[in-house]
Amino acid sequence: MTVTHEQIRAVLADYLDAHPDRAPGVARLTHSLGPGLDIASRKTFPLHVTCSAAAVDDAGRILMTHHRALNRWLLPGGHIEPGDDSLYATALRALEEETGIAWRHAVSLPAPGIAPVDIELHQVPADPASGEPEHWHADFRFAVRVRDTAVTLQFSELTAFSWRQSADLPAPRLAIRIAAF
Numbered sequence: 001m002t003v004t005h006e007q008i009r010a011v012l013a014d015y016l017d018a019h020p021d022r023a024p025g026v027a028r029l030t031h032s033l034g035p036g037l038d039i040a041s042r043k044t045f046p047l048h049v050t051c052s053a054a055a056v057d058d059a060g061r062i063l064m065t066h067h068r069a070l071n072r073w074l075l076p077g078g079h080i081e082p083g084d085d086s087l088y089a090t091a092l093r094a095l096e097e098e099t100g101i102a103w104r105h106a107v108s109l110p111a112p113g114i115a116p117v118d119i120e121l122h123q124v125p126a127d128p129a130s131g132e133p134e135h136w137h138a139d140f141r142f143a144v145r146v147r148d149t150a151v152t153l154q155f156s157e158l159t160a161f162s163w164r165q166s167a168d169l170p171a172p173r174l175a176i177r178i179a180a181f
Contacts, residue, residue: 042079051090052077061163100152
């Protein structure tokens with residue numbers, strides 16, 4: 001089973017119910033949920049969905065990873081895979097694949113249901129090596145508490161990691177939401 005448009009719509013609706021001020025910031029995503037585009041597929045351009053895990057340790061620090069191809073600090077995350085049955089499951093799988101932190105050791109932070117703490121749209125540059133054009137990622141970011149903080153990086157995609165205070169995150173909106181936990 002894989003993530004469906006209906007699931008993406010439902011999670012987006014819950015997010016916008018909690019954060020109605022974000023509607024303009026996710027309008028490109030909302031418009032992409034029309035018929036004809038499978039935005040759960042990484043092969044859909046100009047926009048597809050990704051999911052990230054804001055892994056928070058007992059000291060309140062958030063795990064950031066340095067992405068090799070993008071040369072940017074990001075939350076651990078990735079594309080939806082056919083076996084993923086929810087956006088949250090995608091974030092947990094990607095956390096484990098990229099950092100070695102077992103998803104079984106991640107516990108969702110208190111919230112009604114499992115909802116993203118943030119949704120961010122960002123442009124990804126063209127990658128001639130893979131044949132991908134410039135496109136957008138609609139990144140659903142989920143906060144998870146982690147107890148096991150030993151990191152084993154996936155060096156094929158990442159070059160470094162850092163546990164950071166929420167005030168040091170590159171995304172102020174995410175920093176504010178994580179600091180509230």
